[in-house]
Amino acid sequence: QQQVKQSPQSLIVQKGGISIINCAYENTAFDYFPWYQQFPGKGPALLIAIRPDVSEKKEGRFTISFNKSAKQFSLHIMDSQPGDSATYFCAASTPGGTSYGKLTFGQGTILTVHP
Amino acid sequence: GAVVSQHPSRVICKSGTSVKIECRSLDFQATTMFWYRQFPKQSLMLMATSNEGSKATYEQGVEKDKFLINHASLTLSTLTVTSAHPEDSSFYICSATRGGVETQYFGPGTRLLVL
Numbered sequence A: 001q002q003q004v005k006q007s008p009q010s011l012i013v014q015k016g017g018i019s020i021i022n023c024a025y026e027n028t029a030f031d032y033f034p035w036y037q038q039f040p041g042k043g044p045a046l047l048i049a050i051r052p053d054v055s056e057k058k059e060g061r062f063t064i065s066f067n068k069s070a071k072q073f074s075l076h077i078m079d080s081q082p083g084d085s086a087t088y089f090c091a092a093s094t095p096g097g098t099s100y101g102k103l104t105f106g107q108g109t110i111l112t113v114h115p
Numbered sequence B: 001g002a003v004v005s006q007h008p009s010r011v012i013c014k015s016g017t018s019v020k021i022e023c024r025s026l027d028f029q030a031t032t033m034f035w036y037r038q039f040p041k042q043s044l045m046l047m048a049t050s051n052e053g054s055k056a057t058y059e060q061g062v063e064k065d066k067f068l069i070n071h072a073s074l075t076l077s078t079l080t081v082t083s084a085h086p087e088d089s090s091f092y093i094c095s096a097t098r099g100g101v102e103t104q105y106f107g108p109g110t111r112l113l114v115l
Helices: none
Strands: A004-007 A010-014 A019-025 A033-038 A045-050 A056-059 A062-067 A072-077 A086-093 A103-105 A109-114 B004-007 B010-013 B019-025 B030-038 B044-051 B067-073 B076-081 B090-098 B110-114
Touching (some): A004 A086, A019 A086, A033 A062, A045 A062, B010 B019, B019 B090, B030 B067, B030 B076, B044 B067
Parallel strands (some): A010 A109, B010 B110
Antiparallel strands (some): A033 A086, A062 A072, B019 B076, B030 B044, B030 B090, B067 B076, B090 B110
């Protein structure tokens, strides 16, 4: 029930295209859903995050779509660029208690954007 | 703001020796710090959660006597890998949160190679 399932495992997109990465969860207690970007040999960097009371959040070229009833959320990268080539992780956490702030990560998606 | 550093960035040691990795929050006080381990092309695996001045909480299957965590101040946590063996070779990443906010800010990671 603590799992977050992420797909696809890898994704190849042409420059200028839209990259879409999906995540699904089971634990309805999750209330914070961040996306992280990780380049090889570096730590993850927070891209964008959303809470379940919002269906969509946009920051620049990055948009999170959230479907609470389906327990799914997705990351859309518009106008994908070669510099976006990285591994993307979705995550989820529960509020309060001993697990406060403890993230459950998806398996990761390796995105390659071809010029 | 919210910068987390790690030192060293890379360490090579002989089997049987101990290695200490430092994690510092540079511009904020970290109420909670997390330690992760990441194998190549895999997701982040949470090892332990630490709060300043209290004992770390280890995830199931993580040997607390092998991976010693000390959260001595609000800006510093250390992970010591005791009696390291080649199977401990991995990428170790820390993260930190600041009071009342669940966003985790990650360090750049430490690559450990045990020969």
